[in-house]
Amino acid sequence: MSPSRAAIGRGSAEAFFWWEGDVLVINILGKPNARTDAISKPKGRQLKVSVTAAPEKGRATDHMVQFLAREFGVPASEITVVYGRMSVNKQLRVRAPARFPAVFQQLPLL
Numbered sequence: 001m002s003p004s005r006a007a008i009g010r011g012s013a014e015a016f017f018w019w020e021g022d023v024l025v026i027n028i029l030g031k032p033n034a035r036t037d038a039i040s041k042p043k044g045r046q047l048k049v050s051v052t053a054a055p056e057k058g059r060a061t062d063h064m065v066q067f068l069a070r071e072f073g074v075p076a077s078e079i080t081v082v083y084g085r086m087s088v089n090k091q092l093r094v095r096a097p098a099r100f101p102a103v104f105q106q107l108p109l110l
Contacts (some may be wrong), residue, residue, distance in 0.1 A: 001049070006035065010071070011110060015042075016028075016042045016044075016045050016046050016047045017047070017104075020093075022094050022095065022096045023094065023095050023096075024072075024093070024094040024097055025047055025082075025091065025092070025093050025095065026047055026091070026092050026093075027047065027089075027090070027091050028046060028047055028048075028049050028064070028084070028089075028090040028091070028092055029043055029046035029047065029048045029049070029088060029089065029090075030049055030050075030051065030060065030061070030084075030087075030088045030089075030090055031048065031049070031051070031052055032050075032053055032054060032055040032060035032088075033050055033052070033053075033054055033055070033060075034050035034051055035050075035052070036050070036052065037050065037051050037052055037063075037067045038050045038100065039068075039071065039101045039102075039103055040103075041103065046089070047103065048102070049064055049067075049068070051063045051064045056085075056108045058085045059083070061081060061086070061095045064085060064090075065079045065081065068092065068094070069101075070100045071104060072094050072097040072098065072099060072100070072101070073090055073097065073098030073099040074094060074095065074096065074097055074098060078095040078096065079092055079093065079094050079095075080092065080093040080095075083085040
């Protein structure tokens with residue numbers, strides 16, 4: 001069973017995520033050309049996300065959005081790339097996530 005939004009916490013100045021109303025804002029360190037699509041541990045103020053897609057014309061970011069949509073239980077249209085479509089450093093906004101990947105469930109409440 002996935003934790004509620006309240007159980008995920010608010011994030012902090014050092015966190016890789018924070019809430020803006022019902023929108024979860026996440027700083028991402030992307031890794032294209034990976035063996036599998038996966039969410040790893042936070043690295044500093046970013047969450048490491050690997051995808052199998054190649055970094056060509058934003059395709060890796062598009063693939064990442066599709067992957068994360070499944071992980072958060074939302075349609076891909078509910079995820080916005082704020083910046084970094086052509087970069088490994090990204091910021092995404094997820095509107096009203098229905099569930100949370102394991103890395104969020106392992107964080108202490110803030």
